[in-house]
Amino acid sequence: MSVLYLVRHGQASFGTDDYDRLSDLGKDQSRITGKHLAAQRVAPVRIVHGEMLRQRQTAEGIQTGLGSGLDPHIDSGWNEYQAWELTGALTDPDPRAQKDSKIFQAELERGAARWASGDYDGDYTESFKEFTTRVNTALDDACATMSSGESTIIVSSAGAIAWTAARLLGGGFDQWMAFNRVTVNTGITRIVTGRSGTSLISFNEHGHQIPEKVTYR
Template sequence: MDYDRLSTRGKDQSQALGAHLLAAGTTPTRVVSGNMKRQRQTAQRLIEAAGWDTTAVVDPGWDEFDATDLLNAYPEEDPSAKTDSRAFQRLLEKASARWASNNHDADYLESFSAFTQRIDTALDDAVEGLGPGRDAVVVSSSGAIAWAAARLVNGGFPQWLALNRVTVNSGVTKIVTGSSGKTMVTFNDHGHLPRAWVTYR
């Protein structure tokens, strides 16, 4: 199964968000997307639904962490995780804690520190030189968005894990930047979605 593609529901969510942003009068100066296929597909559908005359800039810094890599390195297995989403979530969170401990960095393609540093850099790059009254729209994935949010509340792994757990597909996190730095004013807003369309991961 090709996980890195936009599902039918994902297409609906992207279009709903685009229509919402169009109605809100949002016209971004730039649109940035991670390099994963589903991220690029989301950005394209969002642009089309919002009617923006722009092309998304691809920044691999916004790519998601590799959950398969984390699970492959974790020394325990749970057969029920293959069919039970709650069991899978528990296993992933245990594997994430091992990853974030920085005691086993050699076991991973990307350490937790490297992951968080690239998200920090990608966020800085996304808002660089925007100027007053100008917006950037970034299309990414739950782990990356959760870290950007955790960083802005001076949090660490526990905050990242909690935020990652509840991030809704196509949810909107709004960040403002100014002379005092970056401030998160909303996290995971998904009021543009019908309840039946709310999905995670």
């Protein structure tokens, strides 16, 4: 069997003028994740990340901790959906969501339900169906690239990882949202693939981070 380690990016810079960059804690989380994977004797043949800065910075931190000299591959299929676009499309957005992560989460879930309904696709750069289709393709491509016994590390974001887990369990929007809600920064989701198919082995492992360093945004 081949193994895919799907890692959420480290803590980003919520509440600042540029969310798409790691905080100092996020950089620490990334290096700790790499050291953890090295201790588990994970030796990936490739490292992949989406186009977002926070994903690239996390992959760099993982490589530092892992001691890997691999050149990362970029696959836009692992990009996150545009969260601020979802909340911005609401007719009555709560302005406190820009600074309060709990309020933002509630607004995001309202926005995601509207997005996934398919009734307002013209309001978004990417529809929910288009989002899930590209994530499905990215997973299929990653699995097809691996030979027997190989491993790959992919750095992505909560929405894409949550959808991958929901898909492999045969779930839909509700399962996706439940996973999306609890995905931890640098949480590790393990997937195995082989002749019998592709299966979810574990979701959101984060025991490598001490409780004080566990974050959700």
